Amino acid sequence: MPYRLSPFLVLLLCLSACSDSHWHPDPASSDAKTLKIAVFGSTAGDEQSYNASAQAAKLAQDNDDVKALQGYVTIEQREDAESLAQAVDDARRIRDDPDVLAVVGHSYSGTTRAALPIYEQAGIPVMMPTATSPYVMYKFDEHGAWPNFSELENREAPYPRFRNAFRLIPSDVPSQVEAIEATTRKSLKLKPEEEPNPQPDSAEPAKRPRIMLVCDVTKRNGANVYTQPICQSLLRDSTGHSIAKYIARYREYDVDTVDVWAMVTEIHAVMRSETSKQIVFVGYPELARMLLEELTERSNPVSDNMKSYTFIMSEACLSNELLQFGATLYVTSPFNRSRVEQCLPQLKQIEHDKNVVLSAEGYAYDAIVILAKAANQCKTKNQLGRECVLDYLQLNGDNLPGKCESYWIGNGERKAAPYYVYANCGGELKQTGEVGTEHEIYEKWSCQQSAR
């Protein structure tokens, strides 16, 4: 009689033996002993190989809330992807890793947009210290035609949001767009809702200044995800603060396919008659550097002077390296350097030694602190897991205290956050002004005060 059971036993044992320990690790025999908060940071584009998020993660180890999690949760720093494909691979690895409690990152809007749907599958809370594009927060088919950003919040056909995404940094639209517009108007010496250089008694009408708008639409690193909503907004002449009517030429360039010579030739042609050559650049430093290098190289043959150029750049270009070309530079940024220096004084020395502009350190640090507070509360309830952390972030969105500031996050978006303007102060980019609610720039820090 026993032999009759043999085939059945074979199957039963095959069944019981077939557990896939790699894909479905048994917690008891897993290498993991604690949960992890994965902090993504990037050194790409920084000649000093400085990584703001990694620095914040290092400093956060000494925070009391983080220390209280010892033995339960660890902070793990990871190198960020520089391409969308790599970001998707990284996100899949995180999703398949059951000991990841939450993610801080990614560094770019494009990579964050690519990774978020994958994190959502596993309900992993994502705190975003640097991704600013409005596209990041919405679900839509990224392989199809992308919606116009103004359609995203259309009440009749709203695009759903990722419920696991929380942005500490204000969205580009409207915050950064308003900051760029205000900075450009200031640079052009325009007042809000006013034509340039009003000369009512003059017989000849005032000449309208011409600016050029350059948009980085590199697909490899997802720059287009970041820049397109900003550029589309800047081109829309919808408010009295708009600069659309002054944009003489709008060009989109992909770093991987751009003909830099042709790009600069076009700038020369457009700006030929302008005494002050204003260029609004929306994109990443890689393209900005290429453009500035070529402009500098060709300034002599065409009797051009780099000092006659004024660049108003988006926050991703907050880098001292771009000052070496001699052009006047304004960078709009949501990063409050003076506040970060106050709450994390250890960074002053690093800032000095590495010649970097403090940027995402405060937000990344606060993201870790907020997650640590959430994890501590979940631990006291014996529910330390992703679901509990997600619930904490959603329930306490109106007041999420970090170390550097408190955050009001509604629907995943940061509310009521100011924007700042950085300018060249003694060879370094320094925070000089704050963009007010009336689209005015208030000079709160003089170059002398902010320069060392």
Next chain:
Amino acid sequence: MKSGPASKALDKYWRHGFVLELVVLDCVVLLICAFDVFRFWLGGHAFSAAVGVAVEKLREGQGAAVTAAVLLFFVVGLPMIVALIASLPAIHERWPKLFLPRSGEVVATHLLFSILVASFTAIAIAMEVLAGYENNEGLKYGFRSSWLGIVFLGQPLWASYISPIIRKFFIRLPHEKEPLSKVAKEIITEEPLESQHVA
């Protein structure tokens, strides 16, 4: 072939296991699966995400072994158990109307349910992984599938006793001229490790 010994054995030990009660058993298993899905949904997770991830992982070969094993168990093993139970004199004499062999619809329904249950096994693995660990006095999955718990129940048996015997059975069987019953008896009564080299 119909009157051959292999066909007779198949009838006796497998085809006779396709009874109405087998479909009832399938339904019970599917109910357990449905309960798992409900609990997963209550936890704030999307079942569709687990399905998508399970398909993605199956394409990469992850979880394919256990899925195939469950399918084999349901298609081959379960009817065998039922056929065995049905042939027990106590059952046969006491409830003669129970375990009546069926064909056609019952077979098709069982096969369909088997595929569903096997697919759900792969999905249940994805559900557990997607829910992630919780760390409350030690790591454990934030969501634990009841069905997957049943599937993995037999794991300790494999490691401790039976697997060497089964391995020997398959290694020795092709070389033996003795009847199947004799080989099986001999193998089961042997010391498991020593005889492996003999084979």
